[in-house]
Amino acid sequence: xxxxxxxTVLFVFTLCAFGSxxxxxxxxxxxxxxxxxxxxxxxxxxxxxxxxxLNYQSIGSxxxxxxxxxxxxxxxxxxxxxxxxxxxxxxxxxxxxxIGGVVPVINLAGVKPGEVKLTGELIADIxxxxxxxxxDKRLAEINPGVNLPEEKITVVxxxxxxxxxxxFTNYLDKISKAWHEKTGTGTAVNWPTGVGxxxxxxVATYVKRLNGSxxxxxxxxxxxxxxxxxxLSNRGRAFVEPSMDSFSAAAGNAxxxxxxxxxxxxxDQPGKTAWPIAGAxxxxxxxxxxDCRTTKTMLEFFDWAYVNGVDMARSMDYVPVPLQVYEMMKxxxxxxxxxxx
Amino acid sequence: xxxxxxxxxxxxxxxxxxxxxxxxxxxxxxxxIFIVLVKEAYPSIRAFGWGFLTGSTWDPVxxxxxxxxxxxxxxxxxxxxxxxxxxxSLGIAVFITEMSPSWLKAPIGAAIELLxxxxxIIYGMWGLFVFAPLFAEHVQPFFIERLGFIPLFAGAPLGxxxxxxxxxxxxxxxxxxxxxxxxxxxxVPPILKExxxxxxATKWEVIWKVVVPYAGSGIFGAVILGLGRAxxxxxxxxxxxxxxxxxxxxxxDPGTSISAKLANEFTEAVEDIYLSSLVELGLIxxxxxxxxxxxxxxxxxxxxxxxxxx
Numbered sequence: 306x307x308x309x310x311x312x313t314v315l316f317v318f319t320l321c322a323f324g325s326x327x328x329x330x331x332x333x334x335x336x337x338x339x340x341x342x343x344x345x346x347x348x349x350x351x352x353x354x355x356x357x358x359l360n361y362q363s364i365g366s367x368x369x370x371x372x373x374x375x376x377x378x379x380x381x382x383x384x385x386x387x388x389x390x391x392x393x394x395x396x397x398x399x400x401x402x403x404i405g406g407v408v409p410v411i412n413l414a415g416v417k418p419g420e421v422k423l424t425g426e427l428i429a430d431i432x433x434x435x436x437x438x439x440x441d442k443r444l445a446e447i448n449p450g451v452n453l454p455e456e457k458i459t460v461v462x463x464x465x466x467x468x469x470x471x472x473f474t475n476y477l478d479k480i481s482k483a484w485h486e487k488t489g490t491g492t493a494v495n496w497p498t499g500v501g502x503x504x505x506x507x508v509a510t511y512v513k514r515l516n517g518s519x520x521x522x523x524x525x526x527x528x529x530x531x532x533x534x535x536x537l538s539n540r541g542r543a544f545v546e547p548s549m550d551s552f553s554a555a556a557g558n559a560x561x562x563x564x565x566x567x568x569x570x571x572x573d574q575p576g577k578t579a580w581p582i583a584g585a586x587x588x589x590x591x592x593x594x595x596d597c598r599t600t601k602t603m604l605e606f607f608d609w610a611y612v613n614g615v616d617m618a619r620s621m622d623y624v625p626v627p628l629q630v631y632e633m634m635k636x637x638x639x640x641x642x643x644x645x646x
Numbered sequence: 647x648x649x650x651x652x653x654x655x656x657x658x659x660x661x662x663x664x665x666x667x668x669x670x671x672x673x674x675x676x677x678x679i680f681i682v683l684v685k686e687a688y689p690s691i692r693a694f695g696w697g698f699l700t701g702s703t704w705d706p707v708x709x710x711x712x713x714x715x716x717x718x719x720x721x722x723x724x725x726x727x728x729x730x731x732x733x734x735s736l737g738i739a740v741f742i743t744e745m746s747p748s749w750l751k752a753p754i755g756a757a758i759e760l761l762x763x764x765x766x767i768i769y770g771m772w773g774l775f776v777f778a779p780l781f782a783e784h785v786q787p788f789f790i791e792r793l794g795f796i797p798l799f800a801g802a803p804l805g806x807x808x809x810x811x812x813x814x815x816x817x818x819x820x821x822x823x824x825x826x827x828x829x830x831x832x833x834v835p836p837i838l839k840e841x842x843x844x845x846x847a848t849k850w851e852v853i854w855k856v857v858v859p860y861a862g863s864g865i866f867g868a869v870i871l872g873l874g875r876a877x878x879x880x881x882x883x884x885x886x887x888x889x890x891x892x893x894x895x896x897x898x899d900p901g902t903s904i905s906a907k908l909a910n911e912f913t914e915a916v917e918d919i920y921l922s923s924l925v926e927l928g929l930i931x932x933x934x935x936x937x938x939x940x941x942x943x944x945x946x947x948x949x950x951x952x953x954x955x956x
Binding site: 364366370459488489492494496501502515 | 703704705706707708774775778779782802804805806884885888889890891900902906909910911913914915916
């Protein structure tokens with residue numbers, strides 16, 4: 306009868322019930338829902354080859370961070386990177402596993418995908434409730450030739466806490482001073498206006514249904530649901546289309562070497578072809594693991610995924626990690642993961 | 647008596663003890679849950695105090711939390727549900743007990759019980775994909791055009807929001823309310839009704855002056871039972887309420903409820919104070935539901951005492 310409350314109790318029980326006991330050839334992980342389809346695909350193929358099993362619970366990035374910190378899993382997965390300070394404090398290291406993009410999608414009668422151009426400033430002002438109609442002067446200015454109707458803009462956001470929201474708000478936070486002061490970056494924020502859909506599919510449904518709406522979803526959802534995406538201006542002052550290439554460009558241009566803990570945030574990266582709202586999904590592991598055998602098995606799996614999982618990732622609309630980043634990871638593992646064997 | 651084996655006394659005692667243990671464990675569980683909720687919510691209670699109940703900001707970034715819009719949404723969506731479900735349930739119960747030809751009673755009863763068995767996520771998806779578009783295209787524009795000057799009906803025809811949530815909730819609680827009402831009406835002694843007809847009362851008069859007053863506060867109990875379910879309903883509400891943390895006068899505007907807030911944000915809440923505030927929301931829902939059910943129990947007991955005397 307009282308499900309909200311039941312969820313609370315269940316959650317507490319789950320936290321208690323998780324044993325860290327490890328069976329032979331079993332890797333336990335938890336976290337990011339965004340990366341879940343990819344990790345299960347990789348795990349399935351890897352299991353066929355080696356017999357090693359991955360038990361991955363897609364409970365959300367927040368849960369992933371919590372579980373790895375309480376050492377109930379072998380690795381945590383998060384879409385929002387931890388800061389170098391946080392990593393230091395908890396003895397964790399992190400590395401990116403895959404890259405994805407967040408895409409603004411709109412529903413305007415007669416407007417084709419990619420026809421409307423937007424800038425970060427404009428999106429921020431729409432989501433702040435400052436731009437209310439589609440025929441607003443500032444929107445018309447950068448969209449000459451597009452028939453923008455005098456229609457109210459309905460803002461759609463993710464009602465559930467999510468890495469997608471984190472990436473999206475992080476981008477607006479970087480671009481717009483007003484957004485930074487009023488709202489900030491988070492997996493869930495205090496939205497000034499609009500309606501909330503649960504999950505990517507919730508946002509996609511609302512945007513499809515509500516005329517004059519704007520929302521943001523992961524790239525794969527925009528593709529699969531045939532939503533009308535917009536082009537977006539980037540730091541190189543060019544308008545780019547969302548695509549695997551423009552996400553790769555964002556990842557390639559990022560400063561992986563100079564960022565402690567590889568916690569690179571891929572929003573608003575330099576480069577003429579870079580998509581401005583990209584993000585990586587990260588793995589968190591302990592530098593001094595208590596169970597060295599499992600850690601070794603786990604790193605072998607990740608290594609295999611970096612090298613052999615590239616095509617699988619692409620086919621599922623994830624962008625693989627750039628090669629030079631993979632090489633950096635290998636060095637970091639050798640240097641930082643200490644096993645007393 | 648001689649056939650009774652000597653160890654049956656022990657079996658009896660064991661059985662009695664076991665039953666008592668099962669019964670008491672429910673109470674222990676309730677108290678344990680309450681204690682855990684208070685303990686987990688304590689950081690938030692200490693940080694925000696009573697302001698948590700009256701604050702209307704929910705900002706996980708700041709972090710600053712106030713629960714008023716969620717409490718408001720929970721209560722209002724449930725009240726809308728009751729306002730719709732009460733007359734419909736009353737009609738169903740009266741029809742089944744007083745008017746329906748006997749061959750129709752069983753199918754109607756079965757259909758209502760089936761409604762109760764549908765998982766709430768199905769209601770939510772039906773609400774979002776079927777009801778909301780119909781409501782937005784055919785019902786809302788009519789009200790907004792003609793009654794839009796009243797704040798209650800202002801806003802855009804989104805098809806999702808406080809009223810649609812209440813409407814879906816109403817469908818979900820009608821089975822509960824109507825089946826309890828049917829049982830109540832069936833308890834009315836036939837002699838009372840026959841006396842009514844005997845002195846020349848119409849069917850309408852018998853129903854309103856004999857049957858319904860006899861069921862009396864039991865009806866209130868049935869309503870509160872429905873309310874209890876509406877207050878805690880999560881999935882269906884999350885789909886259709888719009889998940890917007892604001893208090894709005896309009897029935898058509900999106901809002902949120904306590905359970906929707908929990909379903910949405912529990913998984914990604916990392917900071918301790920954020921998690922603690924969510925647990926405090928759960929605690930508030932626990933208390934509201936508990937009070938509603940306690941009221942129902944009190945009312946039905948009073949009714950039973952009254953019935954016993956007459």
